[in-house]
Amino acid sequence: MDENLIRNVPLFASLTPDEQQALAECARVATFRAEEAVFARGDSSDTFCLIQEGWVKLSEAPNRPAVATLGPGSLLGEADFFSGSPRGLAASASTALTMWVFEQAAIQGLIDRHPAIGLKIALALGSGIVHYRRHLLERLSKVAFLQALDGEKRRAVVERLSPRALQANDVLYRSGDAPGGLYLIESGAFRLIDDDGGSRVAHAGEALGEMSALSGKPHPETAQAVHPAIVWQLSVADFTRLTDSNPQLRSLLGRTLRAGLSAADRVQAVDVLRRLPLFSGLERSDIDAVTARMVLRYVPAGDAVYNVGDPGDAIYFVESGQIEIIASEGGDDRTLARLIPGDYFGEMALFTGKSRTVAARAVVNTNLWALYRADFDSLLVKIPALASALSRALRERLSQSSSSALPPHLHALAVAGDLSRIQLEELAERLTPRTFRRGDVVYHEGQLGEAMYFIESGRVDLVARGPQGGVLLHTLESGDFFGEMALLTGLPYNATAHVAAAGTLWALQKPDFDGLLFKYPNLAVVLSRVLSERQLEESRKLRGAGSRPSPRPGANAVPPAVRPPHGVAAPAPSGASRPGGGARPAPVAAAAAPSPARPAAGPRPAVAESRPARPAVRQPERPQPPRSPAAAPRAGSPPARPAASARPLPATVHRTGAVQPTPPASAEAQRAAAAPSAAPHAVPARDETVSAVAEKAPTVTASVATAPVASPPPPPADAAPSVTPPGSA
Secondary structure, eight states: OOTHHHHTOGGGTTSOHHHHHHHHTTEEEEEEOTTOEEEOTTOOOOEEEEEEESOEEEESSTTSOOSEEEOTTOEESHHHHHHTOOOSSEEEESSOEEEEEEEHHHHHHHHHHOHHHHHHHHHHHTSOOGGGHHHHHHHHTTSGGGTTSOHHHHHHHHTTOEEEEEOTTOEEEOTTOOOOOEEEEEESEEEEEETTSOEEEEETTOEESHHHHHHOOOOSEEEEESSSEEEEEEOHHHHHHHHHHOHHHHHHHHHHOOEEOOHHHHHHHHHHHHTSHHHHTSOHHHHHHHHHHOEEEEEOTTOEEEOTTOBOOEEEEEEESOEEEEEEETTEEEEEEEEOTTOEEOHHHHHHOOBOSSEEEESSSEEEEEEEHHHHHHHHHHOHHHHHHHHHHHHHHHHSOOSOOOOGGGHHHHHHSOOOHHHHHHHHHTOEEEEEOTTOEEEOTTOOOOEEEEESSSEEEEEEEETTEEEEEEEEOTTOEEOHHHHHHOOOOSSEEEEEEOEEEEEEEHHHHHHHHHHOTHHHHHHHHHHHHHHHHHHHHHHHHOSSOOOOTTOOOOOOOOOOOTTSOOOOOTTSOOTTOOSOOOOOOOOOOOOOOOOSSSOOOOOOOOOTTSOOOOOOOOOOOOOOOOOOOOTTOOOOOOOOOSSOOOEEEOTTSBEEEOOOOOHHHHHHHHSOOSSTTSOBOOOEEOOTGGGTSSSOOOEEOOOBOSSOOOOOTTSOOOOBOTTOO
């Protein structure tokens, strides 16, 4: 055999002459006639070939056009052979053909005897090869955090590894870089340099970057090759797929892996520690010493941080995710608290040395910062002020309950997403309290958004206009919030907020809202997620209320034209002046009633008449100021037409979601309203009742009665709600 043929193959160029000679000794010579099949698509890849003479056609099938043609010096079928995949294409001889054939057993024996050959071939291919996996399995069995995996799980890891070669002083990754995957050192060594300038050396057989790949956090140190090195890399995507398909692997890694904090995490940890009574009085240098001892711990969703009876060996700070504190009572678990980023827990058992009396469990995948007892005890010796602060904190904590609980009106926002304790506390500082009575309106549909609200106590119904009347979109209680959509989008409020039960709301004005969004963009992400869920529910309820489109917000619906009976004065146009001035009343439709008998003398009052065939569709208007009492008309003037009230009809919001009109007045009241006035020149009063047409129509209408009265009209029912500071009601 011509050994020069192997030397000229790029895949084998990195082999030494002795290794190339050993590889050539594994081959056998095979010949094929023109048009003879070499292998078919889908066949087992148990050989690969090196063409010495002749040409080979590659195609999807023997009778299909050629995909490629290979000649002397080319490899045939090597990719499928080294990856262990079936043949992807069919091969046939275009001419008389002579090839070197390398069989599976011969190559596997060669790599077992000379692992360096397999490693060099893998590096040339840029991926792992099946013939080197036996060697990699041995490597994995010596990696500390993978020793507990069984053979099947280790093989799953090996199948996804790819090799990477580095020269001396090459950097594998830098501190602060996004995780690139999990690295296993095959040969060589790496110096790991942290942000403080400290370093250590990792040797062959060790793993690098595992905590960053698991937690999604940036690398906390820089990895630099001391001399030429080779690593096997498991990409983040492959690592995620592997752990998702093997949840027990994620749990195992979470229990065994720890890593120091990155520079960015240390800065954030300083802000968190300063809010704790134990550390608030320390100098910055002392707090930096504490953060240098803290480590990152990852806890998968559903896993326990600790259980009842476990030793109190650490204090934990929630960096991301959520933690539940659970107490067991009579065999039943009860959630005592749900902790969010910025919260801490487990400190009492650490301070007192007692066992855990409650359990802590991750609600979602969670990153924790932990300060363990050994490090804490060492800090007590080095920082005398910390020992004094510990004694003071213990006295305060044992004498009173913790004051770190969130206000009740921020609970829903805290549970909704990734807001830290610091962000929530700054939000709470910008809120102003407002007290509402039952029946008050916080804001009207179509009104420009000026604030969003958080409910501390009471209950609020959000009601939107629908084709068949009002539609109840949501009933919100303590801890909920509303009005955020108008502030996020700049559009008017899409519903009217009715106070269903008296209570206290906390208002966040739009300037403060915009300032928080600028400082904390993730607040918009959290609110948008809640908003999208609400919009889906609102769309479903509005579709269920009817198929007709609802009126445009803010538009004033115009009722059908009303023709006055013969001899009755027609209503003045909308722009005409009215006694007493004031806002134009909301349009109403009059009830159909029998015409009263004409009085013997004097003008008779005007009685409006509606068309039952087209009931009015009435839009609620903005609150109007009270009308001044109208002056009595002069003698001889035309009959005074009744002034409609600007006050909207009273309505009740039922749990079904519709706004139902108030029942019609009694027959006596209607006859009294229709009777002629004994004093024709008296000022007509504005007494509203629901017309007979309203009993059949889906909207609320009203009739105008003309019973005289001397007192001025009452103020509108939907005027701005009275607002008093909390505690003064």
